[in-house]
Structures are given as structure tokens and as C-alpha cells.
Amino acid sequence: MKFRILYNSLALLIAVILCISCKKDKTAAPAQLAVSPSEVLFTTDGGLSEITITSNTKWNISNTASWCTATASVTEGNGKITLNAQSNTDTSERSVVITVSAGSTLKEIKVRQSGKTNTYNIPPDSTGMGSTAVQLAAKFKLGINIGNTLEAIGGETAWGNPPVTQALIDKYKQAGFTAVRIPCSWDQYADQTTGKISDQWLDRVKQVVQYCVNDGLYVVLNIHWDGGWLENNITTSAQASVNAKQKTYWGQIATAMRDFDEHVMFASANEPSASDATAMNVLLSYHQTFVDAVRSTGGHNVYRVLIVQGPSTNIDYTSNLMNTLPADPTPNRTMVEVHYYEPFQFTALSDDASWGNMFYYWGQNYHSTIEPTRNATWGEEDFVLSAFPKMKAKFVDKGIPVIVGEYGAYRRTTPLDMDKHQASVDHWITFVTQQEIANGLKPFWWDTGGMIDRNNYTVKDQRSLDAIMLGGQ
Structure with missing residues (x-):
């Protein structure tokens, strides 16, 4: 009996010690x-x-x-x-x-x-702004990008191109282009506390826009990648701060460019990284802020045609997810933008990658027997024929023009079957351009100086230029 009492007492003591120890363990972890x-x-x-x-x-x-x-x-x-x-x-x-x-x-x-401001507002002015988006789209056919220049991080010449001149724009017009897309950076020229964009930079961009208008060309001016403050932040957590910056910047850009007539269009963003419904809703808020900011500046901007980008500017994402456009107090003044570089392994991939190797030859009649491992295995004519009709049915047929703000395929120096490679690039350019136009889309070739020399204004790649113009006939 004594042993049982002793045993029970010892068991109770151990239980108490363990309980105290557990409590100590539970309270030992610091608050995180x-x-x-x-x-x-x-x-x-x-x-x-x-x-x-x-x-x-x-x-x-x-x-x-x-x-x-x-x-x-x-x-x-x-x-x-x-x-x-x-x-x-x-x-x-x-x-x-x-x-x-x-x-x-x-x-x-x-x-x-931010506090409320009415400093931008002036009365609406419809002078020179009579075209709807559909009517304006009918006035231009082939566009070209001034790539790697005004959007360059570090300054206009930081990526190796000289400053844009009137002579360069004159050459674009002479070559047969009727519209110019100006990718542009703004964030690096803005005070990060107040959001104020440098007056000097606003004046410089305005000067380049004027070069284009001088030649009667139509202009798309955007906020490009710009360090990714919008493009890489299509999230609910970043939504409020991105919208604040979008409003601040577009208020200033629109005010600076307000006196231009309908030759100048504004584009909300570049390639916003969105691929699902949640991100699409966030992106829609960015576009709504863009529309509201531009319209609030008054004058010509009340009637200006505005361009909003599909999610990732991807045709399939845009077809499946972009079911609502931002509300606009001025009806029939909206366009949609997508980009096209398919298949990327053929158009622009510069090295073999883990996910796929470069294609040198594209098109049913342009495959190589010398280098068959470099023939395209997807994204050929049938793919093109299925892609652009999606934009036609979704938007163009409903009175909403679509621009292909960037597209292109570029020549390589390494193919063993060079004649077939050159012919493949020619064929891609002409076929894609033809199909874009056939479906009511407005193509803008992506050029960073490889086709038109930015220093002496000569044509460096006549074959690509000819292929574009052939596609535009």
C-alpha cells in the first residue's frame, strides 16, 4: 500500500513537472x-x-x-x-x-x-477631334515603333540609339509608314515624393510627337515598361499605390500633350503582366484610372482616342479575360492593344533555352532539309489563321479597333540553310501583316534601329521593309 501511495505521488509529481515544462515551452517562443x-x-x-x-x-x-x-x-x-x-x-x-x-x-x-485637385481642368474642345476610334483607325494602316529610345532606362541614348530627329520620322514616312508608336519612360524623370515629371522631359517627348505630327503621321504615346512599376504589379496589394501613380503621371502627360489634335492617341501601359481573372480586374482599374485622368484634363483630351492593353497583350488571354472595358464618358473612343511574336522561338529567341530551341525556318513551304531540327514545330500559318480572328470577333466586329502594338521576326546569322531562313522571315512578315490587316487589326512593327538606320536614315534591312509593305497591300 505504501508503495502504491509512493508510486502515485511520484507519478503526480512527474505530471506536474511535465505540465510546467510544457507551459514554459509554449511561452518561450517570442512573438513574431x-x-x-x-x-x-x-x-x-x-x-x-x-x-x-x-x-x-x-x-x-x-x-x-x-x-x-x-x-x-x-x-x-x-x-x-x-x-x-x-x-x-x-x-x-x-x-x-x-x-x-x-x-x-x-x-x-x-x-x-492624395488631395483633390482641379488644376488640370479646362473646357472641352472638339476642334480637330471629330473621328471616332473606328474612323481614326481607318486613317492609318502600317505603323512602326521607335524602340529602345525614349523608353530606355538611363536616358534616351542609354541603349545605344541616338536622339530621335525630324529626319528619322521623315524617313519612316518615306518608307511607307502612316503611324508611329512611341514607347516612353516617365518614372525615372519624376520626383518620387511628389510624382512631378520633369518639365524638360515632357517638353522633349512633346517635341518628338510634334516631329510625327509634322509629317501627318498618327501617334501612339504610352507609358512603357518604365521599370515595371505598373507592368509587374498587377496585384491587389499594389493596386492602390499603382493607381495613384497612374493618375498622377497621366494627368501630367495628358496636360502636356493636350493641344495635339486627333493624330495623337494615348496608350495606358505596355505589356501588363496579367493572366487570370483576379489580375484582369486589377488591370481594369489601372485602365479606368488612365481614362479618368486623361478625360479630366479637358480640352482635346475629352475626345481623344485612348488605347487599353489586354492582359500580357496576349491574344488568348485578351480573348478569354478582357470582357469589360473601362467606362468612358466619351463614347466610341477606345481601342484595344495586343502584341504578336509567335512562335517566339522563330521570331526573336537569341539562344537555345531549356524550354525550347531556336527555329530558323517557318512556314509549310519553307522548312529546311539541310537543318531539319531547326524547322518550326508549332505557330505556323494555321496558328496565325486561328489567332487574329479572335480579336476580330471579340472587338473589331463590335466597333472597337485593335492595334498590334508590337510584332516582328528578325534575321539570324547562324542558319546553315541561309536562303531558306531569309525566305522564311520574309514569308512570316508578309503573311502575318496580311492576316492582321485582313482581320481589321493595325500592325506596328517593332524596330530598334535594325531596319532603319538611326544615324544616317538609310534602310539597313530592305527585305523586311519590302515584306511589310507587301503584306500591307
Whole structure:
């Protein structure tokens, strides 16, 4: 009996010790807390922004702002905080620091909202702006890009091209092009605190646009890759800050270019990285901000044709996902943009890759018997014939023009069957150009100086130029 009592007492003691030990283990881990993003910028209109909380314990929110609510999905462990900012009717920017705490660990979320501004607005002016998007699209046929120049990170000449001149634009017109796309960078020329774009840069871009208008050419001016601030951030977490920057930049760009007539079109972005419905909704908000910002500047911009990009400017994504266009108070002034470089292994791949090797020969009648491993295995004529009708049915047939803002196939020096390779490139260019036009699309060749010499304005690649013009007949 004594042994049983002793045994039971010993067992109880061990249990107590283990319990205390477990409690010590549970309380020993330090509180972990992280917030992302830690800074949010809302436009004047307000909206929603989502904050991700990563934690291993309970946490609390401290918020003193009445204009911005912070609602938590949970208050322990990993969770989300939804910020909801009301519209700001004041002209001053406002801000609040929202604190998230877990024990003695504190994290701050800095929230800012732009003030209301009416400084851009002037009365609408329809002079020289009479064409709808469909009517305007009928006025140009073949376009060319001034690639790797005004969008170059580091400055206009940073990627090896000289400054754009009137003589270069004159050459484009002489060669047979009726439209010019100007890829352009803005973020590197802007104050990152205020968003103010350099007046000197705005004037320089305006000068290049004027060169084109001087020759009666139609112009597409965009915000290009620009460091990826929009293109690589088609996400709900970045949505508020990207929309704020989109509004700030397009307000300034549109104001600077406002006096140009309908020869000048604006394009919201370049190749926005979106491939699902969630990203498409975010992208639509960026396009809506673009439309609203341009229209609010008044004057000719109330009637200007505006171009919005499909998700990733991919034809299939655009066909499947782009089921809504941004609302526009001015009807029938919207175009859609896609790009075409298929199959990339033939058009532009410069080295064999893990996912596929380069193709040197393209088209049913252009395969090589000398180098058969380099023949295209997909993306040939049947692929082209199935691609462009998707844009025709989705948009063109409904009165929404589509531009192919970039397309191209480029010549290599390494093929063993060089005559067949050259003929393949010729065939791709002519066939693709023909099919784009046949389906009501407006093609813009991507050129970085390989076809038209930027220094002496001579034609460096006559075969490609001839193939484009043949396709445009």
C-alpha cells in the first residue's frame, strides 16, 4: 500500500513537472509579427487595399483615422487587414500611421491619400477631334515603333540609339509608314515624393510627337515598361499605390500633350503582366484610372482616342479575360492593344533555352532539309489563321479597333540553310501583316534601329521593309 501511495505521488509529481515544462515551452517562443506592404498610397477617390499579417500569436490594431477603416479577417496568427479609404474632398494630402501590435512588438502601416485637385481642368474642345476610334483607325494602316529610345532606362541614348530627329520620322514616312508608336519612360524623370515629371522631359517627348505630327503621321504615346512599376504589379496589394501613380503621371502627360489634335492617341501601359481573372480586374482599374485622368484634363483630351492593353497583350488571354472595358464618358473612343511574336522561338529567341530551341525556318513551304531540327514545330500559318480572328470577333466586329502594338521576326546569322531562313522571315512578315490587316487589326512593327538606320536614315534591312509593305497591300 505504501508503495502504491509512493508510486502515485511520484507519478503526480512527474505530471506536474511535465505540465510546467510544457507551459514554459509554449511561452518561450517570442512573438513574431510582420506586415506587408508597410506603406499604402490612396488616390483622391479612395478605395480598398489589403495588408498581409504574418504572426504566431494574437495581435491588435490601433487606428486613429475616421477616413480610413482597418478591418481584420482574424486577430491571431496569419491574417489580412483590409483598409478602406473614403474619398478626399480636401485639396491637401492626408495621412495616418496604423499600428499593429503583438505584445511588445509593434509594426507600422503608413497610409497616405492624395488631395483633390482641379488644376488640370479646362473646357472641352472638339476642334480637330471629330473621328471616332473606328474612323481614326481607318486613317492609318502600317505603323512602326521607335524602340529602345525614349523608353530606355538611363536616358534616351542609354541603349545605344541616338536622339530621335525630324529626319528619322521623315524617313519612316518615306518608307511607307502612316503611324508611329512611341514607347516612353516617365518614372525615372519624376520626383518620387511628389510624382512631378520633369518639365524638360515632357517638353522633349512633346517635341518628338510634334516631329510625327509634322509629317501627318498618327501617334501612339504610352507609358512603357518604365521599370515595371505598373507592368509587374498587377496585384491587389499594389493596386492602390499603382493607381495613384497612374493618375498622377497621366494627368501630367495628358496636360502636356493636350493641344495635339486627333493624330495623337494615348496608350495606358505596355505589356501588363496579367493572366487570370483576379489580375484582369486589377488591370481594369489601372485602365479606368488612365481614362479618368486623361478625360479630366479637358480640352482635346475629352475626345481623344485612348488605347487599353489586354492582359500580357496576349491574344488568348485578351480573348478569354478582357470582357469589360473601362467606362468612358466619351463614347466610341477606345481601342484595344495586343502584341504578336509567335512562335517566339522563330521570331526573336537569341539562344537555345531549356524550354525550347531556336527555329530558323517557318512556314509549310519553307522548312529546311539541310537543318531539319531547326524547322518550326508549332505557330505556323494555321496558328496565325486561328489567332487574329479572335480579336476580330471579340472587338473589331463590335466597333472597337485593335492595334498590334508590337510584332516582328528578325534575321539570324547562324542558319546553315541561309536562303531558306531569309525566305522564311520574309514569308512570316508578309503573311502575318496580311492576316492582321485582313482581320481589321493595325500592325506596328517593332524596330530598334535594325531596319532603319538611326544615324544616317538609310534602310539597313530592305527585305523586311519590302515584306511589310507587301503584306500591307
